[in-house]
Amino acid sequence: MLGLGVDRLQADINRLLTSLFHQGVLDEQFLQLQQLQDETSPTFVYDVINIYFDESEKLLRSLRLLLMDREFSDYKKIGLHLNQLVGSSSSIGARRVRNVCVAFRSASELNNRPGCLRGLEVVEHEYHYLKNMMHELFQLEQQRLLAAGVRYPM
């Protein structure tokens, strides 16, 4: 019975990941991160993703403040923030977030304010979707660990 719990949870995890890859939310770089996780670094993926969330939210807040300012004109700064977001998203395999950041960056290079505002909305949307999916993934993995732990008492 407990074994079924682990298997079912694993199936849920696989299904979620497959769906995310299929949607293009994640790419093969995410798989690379998973390969870097082992007994010597058992929470590596969780740790990196959380660092990514912290950094990204700082950048997104900063971008929103810049664009909300009626006297805004610092497109270069927007570009710099976006370079960071593009880079870190790419490093963790967050393909869709990366792509919408690139689109946003193009608008900033054209000094297109409405384009930037739209770009920011799209990035925020994709980012929050990714974050929710990652939380769901981590929850499933946590549950699976617990289920496996009960099955194999130490």
Add this chain to the structure above:
Amino acid sequence: MAVGDVMRMEIPSGGDMSVTSPELHVLAVDDSIVDRKVIERLLRISACKVTTVESGARALQYLGLDGDKGASGLKDLKVNLIVTDYSMPGLTGYDLLKKIKESSVFREIPVVIMSSENILPRIEQCLREGAEDFLLKPVKLADVKRIKELIMRNEAEDCKTLSHSNKRKLAEYIDDASSPSPSSSTHDDSSAKDFPSSKQMKSADEKFSSLL
């Protein structure tokens, strides 16, 4: 000890020929905290010692190249490879590469540049300046494996050359040791042949330590 016997030289451990210790010490430079975490893990899982810093300036500081009397003498800090991001605020990876290649102490350290942008002129510029290789981000395990093999191969070749020159120096040392020093007293003549004077030992020592 008879004449002709080889005197065993104790080579100090730690900081000598890196081919004997399998772990490379890599200095990784990147302004992105996410990328630093990833590159650190990529290198650690590839059995490398890793030090990460967030900027070119910090990298120079770590190496002791920033003008302050830094850690340049400490063998424990010996860096076998520098991996740096190209686009960084302040000193770019290219600027860092140039500074390292300009240094007489550090120019032999291989430098690998990482970039998320596949810009051919940029790659060419870095290779021309002496970069060992150029990695496109996101960096993968296969990239790190390849770089590591390249560096280890180069180090092994350097040590082969080094050990040839060591053999030659050892032969010179033995020659020095077998000819008695003019300052040794006459009644110790026979033993002067077996045990070189401390002055001769010191000069051979200096020849040896210059190789390390």
